[in-house]
Amino acid sequence: MTMTDRAAQPLFRGVITALVTPFKGGEVDYAALEKLVEFQIAGGxxxxxxxxxxxxTSTLTMEEHRAVVKLCVEKVAGRIKVIAGAGSNNTAETLELAHHAKEVGADAVLVVAPYYNKPSQEGLYQHFKALNDNVQIPALLYNVPGRTVVDMSNETVARLAKLPNIVGIKDATGDLERISQMRLMIExxxxxxxxxxPTLLGYLAHGGHGVISVTSNVAPAQVVAMYEAVAQNAYETALQWQDKLITLHKVLFADSSPSPTKYAMSRLGLCTDEVRLPIVACSQAVRPLVDQALTLAGVPLAGQERVTA
Structure with missing residues (x-):
């Protein structure tokens, strides 16, 4: 049995990069953003x-947010999927961002559980139902309790899955038991x-369809290679990739994200390591760890010969 045979065809699958927003001199670096999009497509x-x-996104203005989404859609030009972030702790703002994503041609939106407000499960349901009812665009739920301080229960996810525009979930809990439970609850x-x-390999083995990845910002071909190995049931090969990537997965969160990722990308000559307050640049202590992890993963630094995944 292949990954394709496990369930009805999902709308989204594979390696989907949680793209950084490059900055230069305090402004969004749109030229670098175009370069990043092409790097991702080249990485497969x-x-x-x-x-x-x-x-x-929490430090971008609404104008910058819209401009980044629009540029990504235009630059991708249908070659891969564009799932625009549209999360907010303000339901009206989420609807506004989702409307814009639809207008410029994004394939879907990714909407995080409202943060800081600490809504109830019913509040979560009504937030996403408002999105479903008001904007006709596919939406992925995003559950990341470590950042939002609210956890969407499996029951709430299953309830939302019955709505026509709610097509999937990005599960950042790291709890591999949850996907098996959800698969039994959702038709x-x-x-x-x-x-x-870090838990992608296990998540795929539990029936997952892919990943929205931070690591693929700097190692797209390598993360894709692991995903494809699982798709071909080549688990020994997938495990080899896991061993090469696990240190990089972890070190990219050794300082406040995305500062280590942006540092890594600067080492690859892709963009500056600039972030916006309250995030600060990657610490000096973490930087050599990032360099070592890139080497272990087979990702060459700028000026070195690229390793083919």
Missing amino acids: VHGIVPVGTTGE GSFSYISGDD
Whole structure:
């Protein structure tokens, strides 16, 4: 049995990069953003998520947010999927961002559970139902309790999965038991997407369809190679990739994200390591660890020969 045979065809699958937003001199570096999109496509990823958590959306203005989504859609030009971040702790703002994503041609939106407000499960349901009812665009739920301080229960996810525009979930809990439980509770096609790079291999083995990855910002071909190995039931090969990537997965969160990722990307000559407050640049203590992890994963630094995954 292949991954394709396990369930009804999901709308989204594969390696989808949680794209950083490059900055230069305090402004969004749109030229570098175009370069990042091309780097991702060349690496074989199946999609990108602009202006998500890794894209520092909470520090972007609404104008910058819209501009980044629009540029990504235009630059991708249908070659891969674009799932625009549209999360907010304000339901009206989420609807506004989702409307814009639809207008510019994004394939879907990724919407995080409202943070800080600490809504009840019913509040979560009504938030996402409002999105379903008001904007006709596919939406992925995003559950990341470590950042939102609220956890969407499996029951709430299953309830939302019955709505026509709620097509999947990005699960960043790292709890591999949850996907098995959700698969038993949800009927029909639904995209189960990991939001936790270190446990991706296990998530795919539990029936997952892919990952929204931070690591693929810097190692797209390598993360894709692991995903494809699982798709071909070549678990020994997948495990080899896991061993090469696990240190990089972890070190990219050794300082406040996305500062280690942006440092890594600067080492690859892709963009600056600039972040926006309250995030600060990657610490000096973490930087050599990132360099070592890149080497272990087979990712060459700028000026070195690229390793083919």
